[in-house]
Amino acid sequence: MTLSLSRPDLLKEDCYLAGEWTGSEQRIAVTNPATGETIANVPKMGAPETKAAIDAAEAAMADWSRRTAKDRAGVLRKWADLMKAHRDDLAVIMTAEQGKPLGESRGEIDYSASFLEWFGEEGKRVYGDIIPGHQPDKRILVMKQPVGVCAAITPWNFPSAMIGRKVGPALAAGCGMVIKPATATPLSAFAMCVLAEEAGVPKGLLSCLTGGASDIAGEMTSNFKVRKLTFTGSTEVGAKLMAACSENITKVSLELGGNAPFLVFDDADIDDAVEGALSSKFRNAGQTCVCANRIYVQAGVYDQFLEKFETAVRKLSVGNGMDEGTDIGPLIDRDAVEKVKEHVEDAVSKGARVVVGGGPDDHGDLFYTPTLLADVPVEAQPSTEETFGPLAPVYRFETVEEGIRLANDTVFGLAAYFYARDYARVMHVAESLEYGIVGHNTGLISTEVAPFGGVKQSGLGREGSKYGIDDYLEIKYLCMSGVEARS
Numbered sequence: 001m002t003l004s005l006s007r008p009d010l011l012k013e014d015c016y017l018a019g020e021w022t023g024s025e026q027r028i029a030v031t032n033p034a035t036g037e038t039i040a041n042v043p044k045m046g047a048p049e050t051k052a053a054i055d056a057a058e059a060a061m062a063d064w065s066r067r068t069a070k071d072r073a074g075v076l077r078k079w080a081d082l083m084k085a086h087r088d089d090l091a092v093i094m095t096a097e098q099g100k101p102l103g104e105s106r107g108e109i110d111y112s113a114s115f116l117e118w119f120g121e122e123g124k125r126v127y128g129d130i131i132p133g134h135q136p137d138k139r140i141l142v143m144k145q146p147v148g149v150c151a152a153i154t155p156w157n158f159p160s161a162m163i164g165r166k167v168g169p170a171l172a173a174g175c176g177m178v179i180k181p182a183t184a185t186p187l188s189a190f191a192m193c194v195l196a197e198e199a200g201v202p203k204g205l206l207s208c209l210t211g212g213a214s215d216i217a218g219e220m221t222s223n224f225k226v227r228k229l230t231f232t233g234s235t236e237v238g239a240k241l242m243a244a245c246s247e248n249i250t251k252v253s254l255e256l257g258g259n260a261p262f263l264v265f266d267d268a269d270i271d272d273a274v275e276g277a278l279s280s281k282f283r284n285a286g287q288t289c290v291c292a293n294r295i296y297v298q299a300g301v302y303d304q305f306l307e308k309f310e311t312a313v314r315k316l317s318v319g320n321g322m323d324e325g326t327d328i329g330p331l332i333d334r335d336a337v338e339k340v341k342e343h344v345e346d347a348v349s350k351g352a353r354v355v356v357g358g359g360p361d362d363h364g365d366l367f368y369t370p371t372l373l374a375d376v377p378v379e380a381q382p383s384t385e386e387t388f389g390p391l392a393p394v395y396r397f398e399t400v401e402e403g404i405r406l407a408n409d410t411v412f413g414l415a416a417y418f419y420a421r422d423y424a425r426v427m428h429v430a431e432s433l434e435y436g437i438v439g440h441n442t443g444l445i446s447t448e449v450a451p452f453g454g455v456k457q458s459g460l461g462r463e464g465s466k467y468g469i470d471d472y473l474e475i476k477y478l479c480m481s482g483v484e485a486r487s
């Protein structure tokens with residue numbers, strides 16, 4: 001399959017290893033989920049190449065970490081600018097391998113670039129402290145230093161932004177990084193590396209390797225030179241990586257599964273709530289960890305919300321993400337389609353009513369019709385498990401306390417949303433939700449300026465914002481003795 005690109009060299013089929021584009025005999029096909037066509041064949045690398053990349057990152061860090069923060073920020077800014085300048089090509093590559101509509105891909109490129117720019121600037125504000133000494137001749141100086149070589153394992157649902165969000169703070173802090181992108185979507189990652197090189201990221205500081213997940217991750221977690229692992233993906237894999245990192249006490253940041261509740265209270269503006277539910281639920285065909293997974297509507301506005309939401313869901317257009325006007329592209333693979341089917345069947349078998357959709361879509365094997373289920377019972381599967389697809393299950397609840405209890409009744413705690421206008425209720429609900437991210441009267445909460453991350457089994461650490469660089473820094477204190485008393 002040929003993609004129409006102004007810069008065809010952005011489509012790479014080799015890995016970026018220690019500053020060189022490197023292939024391998026064994027290859028893995030990358031396919032377009034909308035059509036099944038092969039777009040590229042990428043290398044199958046493993047532990048030896050990962051080790052080489054880690055060594056190169058360590059070597060390159062020696063100089064990079066000594067450069068001024070302003071200097072590093074200049075490189076990150078140039079990289080961000082290049083991404084924006086090549087937004088259209090990068091978006092075509094992303095839609096081809098991931099399936100999301102082109103408009104969403106363009107938005108993701110800007111989102112990804114925003115982390116490079118933001119963290120370049122944050123790097124300039126990595127301040128220390130001077131603490132009054134505990135004895136008259138002592139002073140305590142606190143300094144922050146790069147944590148060391150970092151490793152990143154990223155998912156297929158945001159092939160570029162999850163890299164920007166991790167590599168931005170790592171490089172800004174003075175670290176080097178080795179990335180393993182999802183096997184389904186490595187081409188966006190490679191394209192970012194082409195532009196990183198052009199922006200002046202030194203050879204070796206950054207590598208990006210495709211291949212066997214456990215081989216690459218095995219080296220990342222067992223190599224003592226790696227001092228930090230950052231992962232976005234399923235809770236199951238995150239737990240395994242955390243266990244593996246315990247060997248070397250390697251620091252971990254984990255951004256894992258969610259099961260976001262979306263609450264609509266009696267005092268909500270229903271038109272706003274419908275708009276919010278639509279954008280939160282159906283972004284990337286429902287394949288984000290912050291997508292509304294369970295929609296709870298209070299009895300007094302239930303019928304009104306459902307009627308308006310039905311009208312909105314019916315208008316969603318399914319198709320190839322490359323086509324203008326597409327709202328919902330394909331799902332990533334067969335398993336993803338099966339999971340949506342299973343959740344729909346389970347809910348319906350327990351008494352839910354199909355209002356819109358309810359089955360596969362005829363655009364192709366990996367398409368599923370946007371589906372709205374009403375009167376979903378709490379025993380249904382989406383109550384406890386992330387669907388990761390275009391299924392909107394609507395539940396009814398009676399009291400505010402019941403709504404909060406249902407929302408918190410999960411092992412996950414990434415994002416939650418609620419619509420209400422009463423001031424006292426707003427604060428009460430916001431404070432009661434056990435989530436790292438809460439959207440009030442909005443279904444869109446993603447921005448580089450806010451701390452993104454979850455509680456409970458949704459993960460550890462925060463990405464983005466002024467807090468996001470902390471995970472890439474170590475704190476050291478210097479205890480100075482023999483300081484003369486002031487005269």
Ligand SMILES: NC(=O)C1=CN([C@@H]2O[C@H](COP(=O)(O)OP(=O)(O)OC[C@H]3O[C@@H](n4cnc5c(N)ncnc54)[C@H](OP(=O)(O)O)[C@@H]3O)[C@@H](O)[C@H]2O)C=CC1
Nearest residue numbers: 154155181182183213217233234237255256257289386388
């Ligand atoms: N928090 C989030 O943003 C995401 C959540 N999910 C959730 O996870 C479910 C499953 O999606 P899936 O793609 O399988 O997610 P995974 O957690 O399997 O994949 C995420 C990343 O982890 C890698 N990986 C997979 N297995 C291992 C392993 N044993 N050791 C180290 N790395 C590994 C993958 O590599 P490779 O691609 O080579 O397998 C990929 O780079 C989704 O339905 C969704 O519920 C999924 C993606 C993102």
Ligand SMILES: O=C(O)CCCC(=O)O
Nearest residue numbers: 157158232288289290446
């Ligand atoms: O884990 C995800 O699904 C990616 C985060 C999306 C976002 O930042 O909005």
